[in-house]
Amino acid sequence: MAATLAKLRSLYTSKPASFTPLSIRLLSTSSALQDTHEGWFSKLLVRRIEPTKESHSRLLSDKEVIYELQTHNVRPDSVDNYLENYKENVKLITSRDLHCELVGSWTVQVGDLDQALHLWRYTGGFASIDNATRTLSQDKDFRKLQLERGKMLRSRHLQYLLAFSYWPAIQQRSGHNIYEIRSYRLKPGTMIEWGNNWARAINYRRNNDEPFAGFFSQIGRLYNVHHMWCYKDLQTRKETREAAWRLPGWDECVAYTVPLIREMHTRILLPTEFSPTQ
Template identity: 70%
Template sequence: MAASLARLGRFARPLATRAVGTTSAHLDNESWLSKLLVRKIEPTKESHSRMLSDKEVIYELLTHDVKPQHNEEYLVNYQNSVKLVHDRKLQCELVASWKVSVGDQDQCLHLWKYTGGFASIDNARKVLTVDKEYTTLEKTRGKMLRARNLQFLLAFSYWPQIIPRAGGNLYEIRSYTLKPGTMIEWGNNWARAINYRRNNDEAYAAFFSQVGRLYNVHHIWCYPDLQVRKETREAAWRMPGWDECVAYTVPLIREMDSRILHPTSFSPTQ
């Protein structure tokens, strides 16, 4: 019976700590009930952005749904836009650019990094909105799109530093919509969970939203191919402690989505 309860506890909603009361002190730390308890998050007056991110760097994630007949033309247009922005030296740089191969078809994602906080974003927009060459490219590109979305993100401080990868990789972006008020709890558990996923250097980047869809988290992983992805994920489940991290974080999620990405020819990370 205890084994059955343990399996149930892996994905059940964790019980509130106060519901157990003083009896929890007498439970073995490895018991099935102790794994159901949410780790205590101390009350704080700090915003979660200050607690979870330690840099004044803003990331911009652009999502473009491209009309199928314009895929090649769109990529040429966007590459020209990237070159123009870099030439203007606006405290921003393209970090990565991907095409979705599994998930939302005919979709492209572009990740930009702004140094200098939101002030650098304000300055870049002021410069580019009066740049005729840039606005012409943007107007032309708009006719090729079915939809577009923009988010401003902060990077989780406990995630490994973002480093460009050499060619031949695929990426997976796993996007989560969390329940409001659970971001610190998510970060608290993933600060431990990431230690189970560093052995193969697959952790590329992780962000939480500041502007746009809120309580949105993106974890981006890098693999040589789909088979290695499968083997790496299965290996994590064999490591003691990984299942506990999943048990704590799954109840915090409202929605989740996974997309397989391949870098564009002009992406800084391949």
């Protein structure tokens, strides 16, 4: 029995002369193949950002212009009444001297259906938002519209955003268009890295009309980024996006930003009848 056990132990502990561990085999890969793998893998690495004493928002944006993104999930049987109510809400707010204006108003065509998005711009920073909140909370007509609208909603969400400084200035569109909002949830601490890459990436599409707005969150769901694009239709969207991939350098910018993303989704939007941008 002792001799048998000794033989078994020798089988498990001994290695044939030709045995090569997996790690050694990988290290002995030909230099040409290794260079190919390193070139592909290096595009997926997140480049290190040096520490800074400046806030990320100060480096990326003008903090005196705040954007408010309202997201309303509407009861399916109340969409028409809801839009009529919000139209009156816009008229009331714009009739007051509140240093804010509606930039755009949309309903979702593809994505989260029965959803409406409203984008407001405040000049004067958060002081203007504080003043508007106080003023409207005491306005009986505003509160009445708000109470009526609440009965038409399933849920709602509010975010305060800053615009990326490298994004083209928002310009209102006319005619018949669709909009796409691509929303990203980033890994905490990667906003500067995102901005560094997209400051280059936006140049590949700046000559076209489709860039509408680019934002990152200040209050609400943090480390959220929203890119908004404008197209004539879905076919134009397809052709424009495919053309971007044919430009040298676009793929590299995408490769650097993909590792920063934890979650992303997109929605196709249609402007409402009362939206300033169409």
